Amino acid sequence: MPASPVSRVAATGDLRIVGQAGSEALVQLLTPEGERVDHPDYVVDAPAERLQSLYRDMVLARRVDEEGTALQRQGQLGLWASLRGQEAAQVGSARALMADDMAFPTYREHAVVLCRGVDAVQIMAIFRGLTHGGWDPHRFGLAPYSIVIGSQALHAVGYALGVQRDAARARGPARPAGQTTGSPVAVAYFGDGAASQGEVNEAFVWAGVYNAPVVFFCQNNQWAISQPAERQTRVPLYRRADGFGFPGVRVDGNDVLAVLAVTLSALQRARDGGGPTLIEAFTYRIGAHTTADDATRYRSLAEVETWKLKDPLERVKAFLHRKQLADPAFFEQVGAESDALAARLRRKCLGMADPPALAMFDHVYAGEHPPLRRQRAHLAAYLDSSPDPGEVPR
Amino acid sequence: MASQQFRLPDLGEGLTEGEILRWLVNVGDSVRLNQPIVEVETVKAAVEVPSPLAGVVTEILVSAGAIVPVGAPLVRIDVEISDPAEGRGGGSDAVPGSQPAPVLVGYGPPAVAARRRRSAPTGRAKQSEAVAREPQPLAPPPVRKLARDLGVHLETLRGSGPGGVISREDVARAAEAAGAAQSPEAAPEVRSPVAERLPLRGVRRAMSMAVTTSAFTAPHASVCLAVDVTASMRLRERLAGLSDFAGLPVSPLLLVAKALLVAARRHPLINSSWDEAAQEIVVHPAVNLGIAVATARGLVVPNVKDAGALPLAGLARALGDLTDAAREGRTTPAAMTGGTITITNVGVFGVDGGTPILNPGEAAILALGQVRQMPWVVDGGLAVRDVVQLTLAFDHRIVDGRLAGEFLADVSAMLTEPAMLTAWS
Known part of the structure; x- marks a missing residue:
């Protein structure tokens, strides 16, 4: 099993994107029944291989999610935030990214992590409480999970402003700011609940005013823990972008093709110096907020069932079947691959060693300094005085 | 394998x-x-x-x-x-x-987790508050843990380390000394008072949930009446002497239960339930008479199925069996469900009365106080009579004050003049 179970090929060339974000209606290219529909702004011709690989990534993401939930229920993880229902929003957007783009995820973006080429075992390490980060952000173009709601939107804009200034310096002072053709783009992932946070709105202000190369990717999964989306906003979320001076677009978040197309378009706009875009991926959190939440206490089963009919995987499967773009062997192979991935995750998760206590000093600062050395020595002395050395991992 | x-x-x-x-x-x-x-x-x-x-x-x-x-x-x-x-x-x-x-x-392991939870709002919270105000004994956390494990109070120690820091050796010495002093005559250890936290389990948990459900769904009201039961007490003695009742408990509770069953037949609405979903009142065809029983594990309320159909001796036997089973913890789930009206005998605790909380789903509950001799006006003069206080709490969505009053008056009439029992049976 390779370390990177999911391909991280950014989409280029074989998708033709026409037009700009900003259209009023929900952008949809594949209906819940698996019918291809046209959209005036996003004309897409996706070959079978691309559809197959998008489908495969979603299946793997769902399987990782199922295993994460099971491992938590078995006491192997402290917590798990399920992405079920949001596979298309995450896979479609992440697969639009180039290798040197930088994504800033929340704690639910497991499919984004997979698509960036990170071994899913790293996600387990986070929820098992063994690491504060999990992966090298620079190597994978992926910031650590943000547990604080909405803070990562500011991180993304800060990163984007840095990219913008680096590019400006490289070109020399004569060029006007904002012209960042070909340079990386930052993507801020957040949810409908975070859209109410001050950080996210500040990020909008900065991004708008400085024309930052950033894409705000909001997965509106309808529930901010127990609060419905109508308690977050009086207007559709994507229309908030108007007030900050950049375009907003609402895409069917359960349609992987539409999400991919809309994200590619927004990324291109940012690369071309056009500034930020707000994408509202209209989707649904099928599971509870986390394993420590009981969703039946605040929402109806009928609502969940309605959304299950809009399943992001089923519509692609139906389309592939109907158009004979994939044979049964393909689906069997993807199923087997996902089971193998889950088994490997479980094995690795159960076998993970506790980190030594002194490792907590390793990544707090970029380098060492005297106070840090003193604190490390203090802790080492404390550990030596512990009455039961087995109590604290060395 | x-x-x-x-x-x-x-x-x-x-x-x-x-x-x-x-x-x-x-x-x-x-x-x-x-x-x-x-x-x-x-x-x-x-x-x-x-x-x-x-x-x-x-x-x-x-x-x-x-x-x-x-x-x-x-x-x-x-x-x-x-x-x-x-x-x-x-x-x-x-x-x-x-x-x-x-x-x-x-x-974490259960003991650790439980201890952390229990102590957080009590002892340790107080301790950490105090830290800010008065000097606390200095000791590193591993030593504090050792002291806790050995039952040594750091406040009682003088640290031998630099700046008065208490060391492992200090704690070990203190523990040893305490062990030596722990002769049978030794004064009991003085511990700072810490609130006890009782886990909510089993019968206690069921009771807590039942009364909460009932108290916050059914609007409670109550009526009460002091009753001269002198004649009933005489009847009770005569019944106890009959061969039909040999070996059976003939208690005031038995007569009150009988009176309640007869009165319930005269006022069927008292034996009913509120169906919130259907927005209907369900009038039960039979009385499943619940008896609140205090047990070592807490309060349980088993019931006698179709109690109205039993002869008096049968009712006496059923009530006796029910309370015996409850006190021995043998009450079956079946005996706990399906009750339609309840009697709670608070008199056994030596009190005159109280306002009970309805058993969930029932429209009425009758509290029976202790029977005791009281000065009572009989034919314009004072007399010493056996008197008991009855309190009927009821679900005001179903029962109004008039029905409750009439029902209680009927029960009372049968206890005051047992002939009424026969008249209305």
């Missing part, structure tokens, strides 16, 4: 226990990895727990309805080890859920 246990994990964040709602597998069943095997409810959510093991269930260690602490063994599964890597750890209990090192968020 290797037998392994699966222990209850912390299903939320920092939970200490869970209630087994139902088992989804039986002993002898084969289970797959991640197959849901049991439904567990915590304070946060009810969830299906997937099996971490594939194999055959050989033993179910806790039954449905039990509340078990995190870490308690739930089930034993015979596992087929095909992949040596899967079987790493070898020992029969070296399985998921029984990890020795508490590295998970909010996860």
Whole structure:
């Protein structure tokens, strides 16, 4: 099993994107029944291989999610935030990214992590409480999970402003700011609940005013823990972008093709110096907020069932079947691959060693300094005085 | 094959226990990895727990309805080890859920978790408040732990270390000295008072939930009446002498129960329930008479099915059996459900009366105080009579003050003049 179970090929060339974000209606290219529909702004011709690989990534993401939930229920993880229902929003957007783009995820973006080429075992390490980060952000173009709601939107804009200034310096002072053709783009992932946070709105202000190369990717999964989306906003979320001076677009978040197309378009706009875009991926959190939440206490089963009919995987499967773009062997192979991935995750998760206590000093600062050395020595002395050395991992 | 246990994990964040709602597998069943095997409810959510093991269930260690602490063994599964890597750890209990090192968020061995929870709002919170105000003994955390384990109070020690820091040796010396002083004559150890925290389990938990449900769904009102039961007490003595009642308890409760059953037939609405879903009142065809019984484990309310159909001796036997079973903890779930009206005999606690809370789903409950001799006006003069106070609490959605008053007056009339029992039976 390779370390990177999911391909991280950014989409280029074989998708033709026409037009700009900003259209009023929900952008949809594949209906819940698996019918291809046209959209005036996003004309897409996706070959079978691309559809197959998008489908495969979603299946793997769902399987990782199922295993994460099971491992938590078995006491192997402290917590798990399920992405079920949001596979298309995450896979479609992440697969639009180039290798040197930088994504800033929340704690639910497991499919984004997979698509960036990170071994899913790293996600387990986070929820098992063994690491504060999990992966090298620079190597994978992926910031650590943000547990604080909405803070990562500011991180993304800060990163984007840095990219913008680096590019400006490289070109020399004569060029006007904002012209960042070909340079990386930052993507801020957040949810409908975070859209109410001050950080996210500040990020909008900065991004708008400085024309930052950033894409705000909001997965509106309808529930901010127990609060419905109508308690977050009086207007559709994507229309908030108007007030900050950049375009907003609402895409069917359960349609992987539409999400991919809309994200590619927004990324291109940012690369071309056009500034930020707000994408509202209209989707649904099928599971509870986390394993420590009981969703039946605040929402109806009928609502969940309605959304299950809009399943992001089923519509692609139906389309592939109907158009004979994939044979049964393909689906069997993807199923087997996902089971193998889950088994490997479980094995690795159960076998993970506790980190030594002194490792907590390793990544707090970029380098060492005297106070840090003193604190490390203090802790080492404390550990030596512990009455039961087995109590604290060395 | 290797037998392994699966222990209850912390299903939320920092939970200490869970209630087994139902088992989804039986002993002898084969289970797959991640197959849901049991439904567990915590304070946060009810969830299906997937099996971490594939194999055959050989033993179910806790039954449905039990509340078990995190870490308690739930089930034993015979596992087929095909992949040596899967079987790493070898020992029969070296399985998921029984990890020795508490590295998970909010996860820990049950005793540790429980202790942390219990002490947080009490002793330790006070201690940390005090830290800010008055000097506390200086000791590193491992030494504090040692002191706690050995029952040594750091406040009583003078540290031998630099700046008065208490060392492990100081604590060990103090513990040794305390052990030597622990002769039978030694003064009892003085401990700072700490609030006791009682776990909410079993009967106590059921009672708490039942009264809360009832108190906050049914609008309660009550009427009360002091009753001259001198004639009933005389009747009771005569009944007790009859061969039909040989060996049976003939108590004031028995006569009050009989009077209630007769009065309930005259006022059927008193024996009814509120159906919130249907927005209807359900008038029950028979009286399943509940008796509130104080037991060592707490309050239970079993009921006598169709009590109105029993002859008086049969009722006496049924009430006796019911209370005996409850006190011995043998009350069956069937006896606890389906009650339609209840009597609570608070008189056995030596009190005159009280306002009871309805048994959930019932429209009325009658509280019976102690029978005692009181000055009473009889024919314009004072006399000493046997008097009891009756209180009827009722669900005001169903029963109004008039019905409650008439019902209670009827019960009272039969106790004052037992001939009425015969007249209305």
